[in-house]
Amino acid sequence: MLIKKPNRILPSEITDEAVYKERRRFLGMAALGTATLTAGGLMLPALNALAKPVERKSFPDLKKGPFGTDEELNSFEEITTYNNFYEFGFGKSDPARYAHMLTTHPWSVSIEGEAEITGRFNLEDILKPHTLEERIYRLRCVEAWSMVIPWVGFSLADLIKRFKPTSKAKFVEFTTLYNPEEMPGQKSGILEWPYVEGLRMDEAMHPLTLLAVGLYGKEMPNQNGAPLRLVVPWKYGFKSIKSVVKIRFTETQPQTTWNLSAPGEYGFYANVNPNVDHPRWSQGRERRIGDFLKRNTETFNGYADEVAHLYSGMDLKKHF
């Protein structure tokens, strides 16, 4: 017997309230902007920022993942307008302004190196077997500011197991897309492109290490590293590489971008550590975005119970 299901409206088809509000705000701004344009065009930057309200798919039925924090979340606006993503420019507001240029569909990820299964895979195939969950993590930037972000993603370990790395795989290297046409920051030689990051195998396999595809319950905004990014919450933010196109298993420690740029300032490990200062500024305290007073920075960004054992016996001042 054929049972016909009623035509269901998918959750993703319903305009999210925030998107709706954003549209309203955009229309309001547009009207206001038109009125103001004659008076000197001061509204132009504001209009540009809102000119491309992207509708992002929401993920239905997300369950809460482990390692949560009950700290107050940073707002969606804070998380998406204050970014370091040099591929789109070197100012904090550049990614929000220019990341719409990036094409994230279709997207493929190349799995390479010391593993039994390698090759180029569509993002959909990469994600298919994984159950997405929400993970609320602290993010501590090497520049001494921090946020609390509700990511959507899955453990990197689950992905790694699928590709069966061999016994030679001691490290995992990640590479960001290289496409200066869509990532105008790559036209400058400020850093070596493409951006490369890496983890030791045990760090990559740690249950805290996340591959994220979204935040606040919806698809990742481009400026936050769409469509696929790494999140390693006990390390400085620059380790959490964005817009990943290549994952390579290696026997030797990968040469990472910031380490190459300034080896004395950015180590391979880059674990959050209030006792090891950046040569040019203190790492002892941080400003949580939205706070007036700075707070003390915690060892391993507050995840010491989970990860400190990975580094037992290591001199963290030397391996910073």
Add this chain to the structure above:
Amino acid sequence: MPPKLIKPLVFTLALAPLAWLVYAALTGHLGVNPIETVTRSLGDWALRFLLLTLAVTPLRKLTGWRWPMRFRRMLGLYAFLYTTLHLAGYIVLDQFFYWPGIWEDILKRPYITVGMVSFLMLIPLAVTSTSGMMRRLGKNWQRLHRLVYPIAIGGVLHYYMLVKADTREPLIYATILLVLLLLRLPSFQRPPRRFVKLRRNTLN
């Protein structure tokens, strides 16, 4: 424009960046890290006014105009104002009087050390900026005010040393400063007026 109006106009224009910051703060246009925006912006304007002040003398020497000299002291005092506000922003907004942190910064962070020393050197210049002081100090006034050169170099260095990788903007300031300093070399000097006149006379 009547020359009498130019000075109040420049005076008001120089306050515009500060007015904009106050306006942006009141209307929530400073972004999600307002403290950083304010401190950076005040630092930018401190450097800009410092370079504007240093541009006055070469401008006079190259063009022979005398009127820019009337703005030099005012521009210098604005450089002092924005530097003071920049430092106040760091102490009050960024550190909120957390003296151990401030002290450690001054001693351990070269870019803050350099910035602090430059600020300290600015103080005597601001204090001796009155006509009375100029008269009283006589020849020493000019000697003292040559401190503006290490101050400007320190200011640009302070900026250069704090950026992470993108040194382009501090290098623009450094280039402008370099040009302004080179223009002070004897080979760039215009011959004194008397000499020009003399030569003209001979030609006649």
